[in-house]
Amino acid sequence: MTADDHTPWRTLDPRTLAVHCSWLGAPLGSLALTALATGGRLDARAWITLGAIAAVFAAVTAAGLITYRRTRYRVTADSFELRTGLFTRRQRAVPLHRVRNVDLTANPVQRLFGVTVLRAGTAGSGGGGSAGELRLEALSRPAAERLRAELLARAGADRHTDPLLASFDPRRLRFAPLTFWVFGGVFAVAGAAYRVLHGVGLEPWRIGFVRRAFEDFGDSALWLTIPLALLAIAAVGSVGAVVLYLENWWNYRLEWTDSATLGVRRGLLTTRAVAIERARLRGVVLREPLLLRAGGGATVRAVAGGLGDRDENRRRSAVLPPATRAEAVRVCGGILDGLAPDALPADRRLTPHPRRALRRRTLRGLLGVVLPVTLTLAVLGALLTPVLLYCAAGFALVAVPVVRALAHDAYRALGHAITGPLLLIRSGTFSRDTVALNRDAVLAWTFTDTPFSRRAGLVTATAAVAAGEDGYRVRDMSADEAADFADAATPGLIGEFLYRVP
Amino acid sequence: MLRPPRHRVDPRARRWWTLQALLTFSGPALLAAAALLVLSALLFAGALPWLAPLVLAVLVVPALGYLWTMPRWRYRVHAWEVGEQAVYAAAGWYWRTRRIAPLSRVQTVDTVRGPLQQLCGLATVTVTTASTAGDVKIAGLRAADAEALADRIGAAAQLVRGDAT
Structure with missing residues (x-):
């Protein structure tokens, strides 16, 4: 740190302040939706929410302004230095050889404003929290790229033959639906949508066409409804998975x-x-x-x-x-x-x-899954209705071969x-x-x-x-x-x- | 084949583990059992014939079994050794873990004495490495031994340079 005190300190990008205000979007949007749903009349609750938003806005803007004004960084010959804090001034210096990786991320709002967050991970940041991590939120894109180059500019030995290992390939999209998200994602999205509707005071079953569809198909043709619903979920899930894939891996x-x-x-x-x-x-x-x-x-x-x-x-x-x-x-x-x-x-x-590993896997599946479920069904069946007894027998008949197959697969792995x-x-x-x-x-x-x-x-x-x-x-x-x-x-x-x- | 570490932990560790068992599981379970039985005897005497065996099987027997077994079992398993190159410790009871970390990868050596350990005159030495899966914990040492051990490991680790990852 004492090596040279002449390197000038640099500041964050002022557009960070604008980004800070972006969180206003969600509450204001939901408030607008409420206003739309109620026909422009805002009740007391809405006014209280608006007041709270204004107060938090003032606090966040002040905090953002202080962070912006008080954060300084520089790269000296051998270390990366960062100063932060209003009341407790913190100065951290990380030797450049301790910097393990530098990560640039930008969420959509930050991209809109042309800024990006830079994170420099060091040796200590593997274990817990952000103790060993230096985080600059946010820098302009060119400044961030330059800083990353500076932080990682340590001479390497040999040149690699083909530097590009892989890039975006639309043919890989066919694998996107083969992820867990096909079914899980649909339910997650449905749950989120329900919560949003519930939040603005709408109950989904009261919407006309949902109820009509339910009445028309719901009871009359169960053998048709269930496969159709599964098909629809698979289709929606696949589309969702592809969208998610594109969001995550575009321009890869x-x-x-x-x-x-x-x-x-x-x-x-x-x-x-x-x-x-x-x-x-x-x-x-x-x-x-x-x-x-x-x-x-x-x-x-x-x-x-x-x-x-x-x-x-x-x-x-x-x-x-x-x-x-x-x-x-x-x-x-x-x-x-x-x-x-x-x-x-x-x-x-x-x-x-050893083969004994296979026996352990089979036993674990049988004792951990098949036995408890079958027993529960059987006991409930004996107490309540014989239908559950058949369910127990059916479950055991299906589950045992499945567990055995999975155990064999696990063992082969x-x-x-x-x-x-x-x-x-x-x-x-x-x-x-x-x-x-x-x-x-x-x-x-x-x-x-x-x-x-x-x-x-x-x-x-x-x-x-x-x-x-x-x-x-x-x-x-x-x-x-x-x-x-x-x-x-x-x-x-x-x-x-x-x-x-x- | 891996041999067990040379040194056992202090015999007083059994008392510490017994206290620990009493505080964490056995004590609360026994208290809950007593409360249930007393309450049912006072208020719902009719429930006792089926409640008493249930409480006995679900709370009393596991609590006493844990209290009796765990400290003895642990004492048989727990052991440690500092070799020329590495530190070696065995711990656990039902799940037995034996861990070996080289002295050259040691980052810090901590000596910790919790309130129960102070009561029994014991200490725990934790040797941390750059990986959480490589931290070696030697629990139930005599306090003086722990100090000496920590110094010894610290001195051995000092000899190696670099960031030990």
Whole structure:
């Protein structure tokens, strides 16, 4: 900090103040809707709301003005410095070599005003909250781009061969409906719409055409209504999923912006640009959720340090949208290429886990799902009506084979291997995840077991890394092999605590 | 095969875990059971024949079982060792975890003494690493031992440079 005090301090963009006022839109809009619905007459409640909005507006504007006036930043030869605060002046300086990644995001309002939020993640920001994160809200777009370049301007060694790994491809849109959001999304949107209508004082069933439709179809032709409704939900959900996909992945580009930085840029209304430093990149996860896997698709996440807390990490670590599996594997290779030139997590043969792991999965499904539901139905049936007894029998008949199939699938997914500098772990049935971690990045091992798993000779080994989800589990591997595997993956880490076999 | 860590925790840890069990689960469960039985005996005497076995099975037996089993089981599992390269700790009771973190990756060493631990003259040493899945916690050490251990791990970690990620 003392190195040079001559670097001038820079300020935020004044348009930030205008952005601050954008939250007014929602309450004013709902108030306008109320006014429209009631024919322009505002009751006492509306006036109170208006008064509260005015008061909060004054407070927020004042706070925004103070933040704007009091925030200063600069980049000196070796550190990034930030001054904030009115009563308690805070000055934070982060050495440039501690900056892990720089992320530019802009929500639609910020885009409208041409500003963007810059977040610089540092070593400490992985664990909890925003302690190690410097956040500038907001800068003009050119200023933000320039600052990012300054923060990440550390000379890299070698030039990568093909910097562009993947870009937006409309053919990938066909994978969009294969996400959970097809059904979940429709219900979420319906719930939100109901709440909005309820909020402005409208009950959906009182609207004429809804009630008429209900009366015409509702009771008379159930065999027609239910499939039609499901079809409609699927159609609406698919459209929603495609829209969401476009919003998230429009203009998508994944590239090595320079030899030391992996850049992801995406988004239609909310644009997102994440820069991941090569030195903080610990590996990749190839994710194949059940539906997507059935359609031959996969997505890719980066395992990198300093991307924020769990929630932030999930949003910022996505580097490839749902795409064909072959393309996902290629992108994994392109990212890992930066880590280690000779490693590709293609369908290498992974070491399978003992058969006892399959029994555990089957038992877990039967005892955890089938038994409780069947028992509840049976008890209720015995007490109330025999119809439920048939339901119980039917459920058990359907659920047992389904659980067995899922358990088999989960068991087939289990596997681990060491290839070159990488540690490969695969598991999961609802989301089959193949994790490829840089072996050097593993900083601790945990072995977890219970009396039952000990009797089955199984143990779960967890590799701790300072990135991504922090811990990556090798589930239910053979207890005899677990320690040796960990020792082979990270030589010297656990060696002194092993029984020496002569 | 992984061998268990060399050193057991202080025997007084059993008392600490018993107190903990009393405060968190067993105590409230037993109190609730007593309150239920007294109230039903006073007000709904007719309910006792089916309420008493229910309370016994759902509250009293689990509470006493937890109080009796957990501290002994934990004492058998909990152990620690500081080797030349790494720190190694075993913890838990039903779920047993054994964790090994190299001294070169240690970020901070914290010694914490909660009110119950102070009562028993114990302390917990937490060795943090850059990953939350790599933090090693050694609970139930004698207070003086904990200080010495923290100093030793801190000194060993000092020898390594870099940001330890």
